[in-house]
Amino acid sequence: MTAYVLYGVAALFALAPTAIALAASRAASGIVYGACLVVTAALTVLAVMSLIGEPSNPAVVLPLGLPWLGAHFRIDALSAFFLIVVNLGGAAASLFALGYGRHEETPHRVLPFYPAYLAAMNLVVLSDDAFSFLVAWEFMSLTSWALVVAHHRDGDNMRAGYVYLLMASFGTLALLLGFGLMAGPDGHYAFDAIRAAHPTAGLAALVLILAVVGAGSKAGVVPLHAWLPLAHPAAPSHVSALMSGVMTKVAVYGFTRIVFDLLGPPDWWWSMVVLALGGVTAAMGVLYALMQHDLKRLLAYHTVENIGIIFIGLGLALAFKAHGMAFAAALALTAGLFHVFNHSIFKSLLFFGAGAVLNATGERDMEHLGGLIHRMPQTAFVFLVGCVAISALPPLNGFVSEWLTFQAILLSPQLPSWGLKFLVPAVGALLALSAALAAACFVKAFGMSFLGRPRTPVAANAQETDGSSLAAMYFLAALCLVAGVLPGLFIDALAPVSRALVTTAMPHQTGIEWLTIVPIAESRSSYNGLLVFVFVTLSGSIAAFAIHRLASDRLRRGPAWDCGYPDPSPATQYTASSFAQPIRRVYGTTIFQAREIGEMPPPGATTPARLTVELRDLIWDALYAPLAAFVGFATERLNILQFLTIRRYLTLVFGALVLLLLVLAI
């Protein structure tokens, strides 16, 4: 199986030079995206087969990379699951791009990197030794960086690319050190060897921190998220979907692989770190998202929130695992991984929707949109499905994974450590808060872009997007519903992963009558998305039918009522900023130091009154700005080295040589 998957990855790699060769031709985008679609779809099927077939694939060793090591590739349950996430997302993005990519103005900047990026993400998941993992990881970073700066002349994209490159290199550095520590002085880079060696407690703690920093910076864990809302929106929309929906999941894979698999049995305090970070990330991510009025940036910030939810699940799993509560650990891990899958689906869907809007109007700013539901009814419908799913509302899939996480939290009073007893309820409150705020956030996102009256002529004249883009979005929307009403299938599919990482799995779900899911015991909790969906649909339809038949079905159109004072100007509608104002006032005054400055002209003056809102990103100000200032200062000082005379350079070289020889001698 591994070999077939590698053929697929090789095919993706081969597409990159093909794209360069084809770049001049008009059919290039169709060919490249079509081929990507075929390959990723095939890879998805292979991955599903290896996950369900309880994979026991031997490693494939290729004579690449380090000469004494070779490149190891292997599919186990964990990598099979993430292969599904990567390739399903890749297939949907390729299908979307078949239509979306036609509008690309500079296809030669996007097409060669796109298949290489897909291939790199696949390789990260497939790698079975530290060296190939890191090479693939860095390759993934670089190809995505190239895609971020594809439109480098627009707006702030160059800065976004710069920040991204810095953060990505920093993350890789942390992982490099982490793997170095795990491999030990003899350089046992193969994962098998790392797994067999048990690091001391101190070393393991260091590796954990490095893994959190390395993988967390790629996933967007607060406070390492700074690059994410800059870089994700800058890329073309199908790539944004891949970065937000899929690449953050590859980072989660990296974290899970190191912490659950390679590092050996966990200490209880590890979970404290992960849980605290997860809780803060979830709440901060959604608050940041609420303050945005750029649709794609809002979605990117919202990825941060979902990463937080995933890390809460993983943190709980770590806590239960450390205390030997295998069933609870299986529940928490399944919740986290199910959310990985769900988020990859609906976040891709939402980014596609944002891309379709961007294509139709040329606008990402919600304050210039509005009323698109009339012009783009189908996009509006699928976008709405995505919004409902991501807001964790039943009967769609986002709710199921959050529900499972809540169930895991409800098992945690049994944890003996006092730190966790205080932390877990707080994290639960943060999770509940972020779920409620997420709904607010997506009322805003959908309401401002698609509802109301068009705020600009471009929004008023938008055209419905093309067929293949719609097909991709409908496909993902259907998956949201299927995973929401039949979660048992997905939970069962995750059983091998959970068995491999925490020794046991959740009870088998598909056999339970009426397709209910019962995480622990029937008396304790159960949920049936299918029945909820059927009930809601039935009672809604019966109500509609009865009222139309028995009471009245007449309908007249008239001007809006608005308490008798309707204003014809669309500028009098609520905007994204005014919608978020109450929430900004409640939460933002401390977290963002939000200040509203009203300028009221004196009576008789003809200047308009203005209201400006100032928000400060405290994390940026406290962490990144001093760092940047320090680096700037240091480079300024070191700059003199550039203007020395040849004699001084020679002295420096000589001095360095002597120093090195001394070091060697000692």
Place this chain on the structure above:
Amino acid sequence: MILARDLIFQGVQMLLVLALSPLLTGFVRKVKARLLRRQGPPLVQPYRDLVRLMRKDVVLAQSASWLFRVIPYIVFAGTWVAASLVPTFRGGLLFSWSADLIAIIALLGSARFFLALAGLDVGTSFGGIGSSREVMIASLAEPAMLMIVFTLALIAGSTQLSTMAGYMASGAEGLRVSLGLAVIALIMVAIAENARIPIDNPATHLELTMVHEAMVLEYSGRHLALIDLSSELKLLLYVSMIACLFTPWGIAAPEADAQALVVGVVSYLAKLAAGGVLLAVFETAIAKMRVFRVPAFLGAALMLSLLATLLLFVSGSL
């Protein structure tokens, strides 16, 4: 046989909540009016309003989309399903396992999500003001509600509402600090969720402080009837929920005989009446808050419920 019996009771419950909810609203209005020494509208006035609205034409704003017309049905369906899963006069509802308390809260959350969208659909300033304030209130009320659910679930060992109610009715729990905190928080959340004074005023129109009514301002005819009915159902749901969790006396067991059922129905009606009177007295005695005092009110509910959960994590006996 048992299945058929349970199915019938589930159906009875669905119809009962639908039939009783306007009565509860009418009752609260009547008591409030009497407290103000007014005659007040007759008890059946909400039914008459619903029938009148159903028969009227819908006047739809020109800028309204298809979503605006679908939302009343979604809101109604979500609220109705949620309300029919809360035990009223008899425990052990047949479909109680299909959605536990977390899912019931989330169903109400879905209804609110769509209602807030409806406020934005026509593109008027009143709709926007209602929606944005509603989501602000919800952003505090929903986590508080979830923490209350956590507290109750940790005590009862289940998130199934029927199981919880059965556990509470069994008398295994005496007075507990965390339960006390939870009931105060739950009442605060229920007041906010049902847009009652001091958070919002259900009797107002054309007032800059209104929230729920501003959101549904553009609705008319049958759509408005459904929205009103959903609000009434939601009020009934919260009163029933508080009743079945904190005053579980009299609820008939699943295998109860006819006599127990009669006791169940009578005690349920008594509880509804008591809840209605308390609500009316409370609303008459207190003035409405400024909108930006609401976060403090709901923040207190959130803190109380978080404290209740923390107590349970720290000690099994508090």
